[in-house]
Amino acid sequence: SFSTGGGNLEITVNLAAGGLNITLASGIGAGTTTIGGNVSGLGTGTGAALTVHSGVTGLVRFLGSVAGASGLSAPAGSSLRFDGNVTLGAGNTGSTLAGTVWLDGLTWTSHQGLSLGNVTLSVSAFSLHSNYSPITLTGTVNGAQDLTLTAGTGNIDFDAAVGSGTRLGALSIVSAASVTFDEQLHAASVTQQAGTGTTTFVGSVSTNAAPGLAVTTTGLLLNSGLTTTNGGNLTASLSGNAVIAASTSNTISGAVALTASGSVTLGAAAQRVQGLGWDAVKASEHSEATKLG
Helix, strand or coil, X not given: CECCCCCCEEECCCEEEXXXXXXXXXXXXXXXXXXXXXXXEECCCCCCCEEECCCCCCEEEECCCEEECCCEEECCCCEXXXXXXXXXXXXXXXXXXXXXXXXXXXXEECCCCEEEEEEEECCCCEEEECCCCCEEECCCEECCCCEEEECCCCCEEECCCECCCCCEEEEEEEEECCXXXXXXXXXEEEEECCECCEEEEXXXXXXXXXXXXXXXXXXXXXXXXXXXXXXXXXXXXXXXXXXXXXXXXXXXXXXXXXXXXXXXXXXXXXXXXXXXXXXXXXXXXXXXXXXXX
C-alpha cells in the first residue's frame, strides 16, 4: 500500500510487484502518482491487482506497460492515464475504472469484464480485447483516434454519448454478442465484423468518412436516424431481423445495401431518405419486408 500524506508519488524505474496486490491509499489525496517504468507481476489473481481508494483525486499515470494477474479498480472521481500496453490475466476479478481514463494509443487485454467511466482517446489508436467478457463504457468517449473492440461472446454497451465532444476516428467492433449505443454516436466510420446478437443504436449516428456504417451481425435496430457524409454508406448483412424505426430521419451520402435473412421493417421517415430506396433492402424469400406508414 502506498500513501503520501497528500504529496506526489513518483517511481522512475520498473516496478516488479512480486505477485502482490497493490493499493494506492486515500492519503495520496490530490497528489499525482507517476510510474515511469514498466509494471510487472502485479496481483495475486484474487481480488483487484491494483486498487485506487476513494479520495485519491490526483492523476495516476503509467508511462510504461502494465502486466497483472487480474483486474484494476478505481472509483468515481479518480483519474488514470495509461501510456503503454495493459495485459491482465484471468484472475477472479475484472477491471472497473469508474472515473476518468486517458488511453494514449495502446493495446489493452483483460478478462472477467471491463467497465470504464469517461474515456479520452489520445495520441493514437486504442485496441481492446476482453477475452469473451463484457465491455461497458459507462461515461462519455471522446478523442480523434481509432477505437477497436473485440469482445467475442461478450456484450458491448456504450451508456453515454460517443464522440459528442471530439468525434472518434474509425470505430471498429471485431466481434461481440449484442452491441448497444444508448446515446448519440459521432465517428469517422462505424464497422462491425461479427456478432451473435442485436446491434442497437438508440441515439442518432453520424459518420463523415467511408465506409460509413457497416454492420455484420444477427439483428439491427436503428432507432434515431443515421447521417453519413463524404460517401459514407449504409451496409448491413444480417442473419436475423432489421428495424429502421419510423421516427428516424436519415441522410446517407453513399450507397445503401441492407440484407437480412429475417424480416426487414423500414419506417415511413426512413423510406423518404434520399438514396434509401426500397429496392436496396432485401429480405430472404422465407421472411417478410414491411413498410411502416
